[in-house]
Amino acid sequence: MTRWGMAIDTDRCTGCGACAVACHAENNIQTVGEVEAAKGRAMHWMRVERYYEGVFPDIKVRFQPVMCQQCGHAPCEPVCPVYATYRTPEGLNAMVYARCIGTRYCANNCPYTTRYFNWFAPEFDAPLERQLNPSVSVRPAGVMEKCTFCVQRIQESQELADQEERTVRDGEIQTACSQSCPAKAITFGDMDDPASTVALIARTERATHLLEDLSTEPSVIYLRGGR
Amino acid sequence: MADGLLHAAFRTSAEARVALNRLGQDGVAPNDVEVRSSVPLEHDVIPVGSKLRSKIPWTSLAGATLGGTAFFMMVKLTSEAYPLPTGGQPIVGLPPTGVITFEGVAIGAVLTTVATVLLECGLPGLKKAGPLDHHIALDHVLVSVKCDEGASTAWAAQAVETARS
């Protein structure tokens, strides 16, 4: 069985934000503009949170890229009245846009606040509409959306592997964020394959989950404690 | 028997009761007598020999059982027919199903109760209004008797006499 997972090394993260930009380009996420962003409606499936440790002048900035944690016990899933979000057999927290009626309950129940709502229909200022990814749908107004672990890339690789009659190799799938991270802080792979890089990282001492005490069993692992 | 109707309006239920007793003594079948009032007087004034029946707590109970079962089955069977796992939970979660079953019990009970009331009362009914119906609105008790044309005058005189005395 496959269970997709991700590891993010916060000790490596420089907070450059390349992951967030790559995510926007890959997943056709709308840019809402200044006015809407000021209201808190900015949409970044991947966002880089900033925390300050210590007191000035002895201060240290830490970065934490946060996206949907693809929880094993996702609080968002059971509360959706129309099954617009559910759990795939491969451990993804899938979002069915066509079903979503926009109750926004899932977003309220997400302790990581990683769900984003299309308050208005997306508009892409020219020439941005020309770089829309044909493998990803553009979501209409009134629909919830969030990080999918670049499910279109996963499917592409799986189809290729099926044609070549083999299984997907470790490292073959790169999410947009892991591909674009200059510090190589993000690793993606199959958690159930004990030999995969991400599974190896998950077994190290530095591995933690975000808000672990809520027992949501996230598929994203944060590494920290080095340095 | 020719279709004649004899109406009498009584100010009080006691007067009506006397008239009804008299009708009973004269051997008028309870089905030929209709008592009507604007307040519930069914424990006070009813035609002699007629019985009050209601199946209500029982039909409501049956409806409740049916509603609860229907809702429970709806949730259980459909969830199993299209299994979609959410939040790492089992396909049929019993506690939420219990909540829904409860609502099924309630809605079943409500609907059957209303249906039983309508059925037992013969509503909606199409009977024509009588000449004295406005007396009911004044909280009088109206007694109507099915009878022959000839007999009506005599009975009317008797009944009213008795009630007045």
Add this chain to the structure above:
Amino acid sequence: MSGPAASVHEEALLKPLSSFRPKLFVGSLLTGLLVVLLFYAWGYQIANDIGVAGITRPVFWGFYIVNFVFWIGISHAGTLISAILRVTQAEWRRPVTRCAEAITTFALMIGGLFPLIHLGRPWIFWYMVPIPTERGIWPNFRSPLMWDVLAITTYLIGSVMYLLLPMIPDFAIIRDRMMRENPKSLKSLFFRVAALGWRGTPQQWFSLEAGIKTMAVVIIPVAVSVHTIVSWDFAMAIQPMWHSTIFGPYFVVGAIYSGVAVLMLAMYLLRKGLGIQEYLSDKVFNNLGLMFLAFAMLWSYFTFAEHLTVWYGNEHAERMVFDERISGRFSGFFWTMIVVNTIIPFLILPFKWGRKPLGTAIVGFGVLIGMWIERYLIVVGTLSFPRLTYTEGFYSPTWVEVGILVGSVGLFGFLYFTFIQLAPIVSLWEVREGEHIKNRKEPAHQAALHPASEEA
């Protein structure tokens, strides 16, 4: 021996049904304008997408959900109170039941509207209804929102039936009067249809009373379940100060509290406007005022218990929400709520002079505002402070949301004004029945009788 109980006071109840009342007309007109505002604002929102409302991230739920809980809460005024009073056979309930049940029905209709207004894509709301279609869409019965859908549907059907059943004999009374006065008029036709051919035979009364009794017993647990489930919309989520086991009973108590508040206010206005103080007497206000006081105490107790638990537990995420409520951004709301929901009722309601119509109406108005604030604090107060502090957010409503709130109040008024003109606001036959019972006990009590009339 008892005579007819159709008293001259009934004219005050029947007048709005037959004749033109300028006050009612103006009321209907003004509230009707607000209804236009409601649907204009909602239409504007559908045409221009949900973003025209002020809700944002992380406050995904705003005014609409607050209003939803608020109106559903008010709906606990009627059916529940009237059912409790019927089951306990409180004699003074008789003039109250009808106007209370009407509040339930209309508040529930409006409350049920808000989840639809709230949806991002309201035109596909039917995805939540279990209809087998070729699209293969089936609702998720694990979601508290689905419980809401079913519970509110059940409650709405139940309370409409519970309102309509006892109205049939009243419609028959009016029909019988109108058939004599002017049988050709449109109103006469309406009452002929509405009375369903009710005749008032002993068997009909027997069945009807059995039905009403059973409905009263069924409707009490349904009403409790409705607001419990509304509270579970919050309590089932793991957000700070939502995930609380006390929420079920807390919300039910709050709902009845706000329900009694509206009832007191409505009864005061009905008494003033229609001149029916013979029915909505000081005794009724006094008794309901005592019930009001009991719920003020219960609500205050629950509020204290809820906040003490959070404060003592001192869990980080919950303390953040708690502190903002007590002394931070929402403290103005919080302390206003305490004043109008706890302090003012405790200053007025324990005293006999306070449980007069005006006193209870003033307290009722305050509690109404206070209970709206309570829901605002719960919805917006929690959502503003998510666990990951980086995503804190602010919410302020736009004209669309305010317009829809004001419009919903208008819609309630409009429905109520219409109702007054279609049915006697006090149940005629139930009051008459009460008179008969009283007369049977004390035969001397036979004032205000109609002149005798009889025979064929």
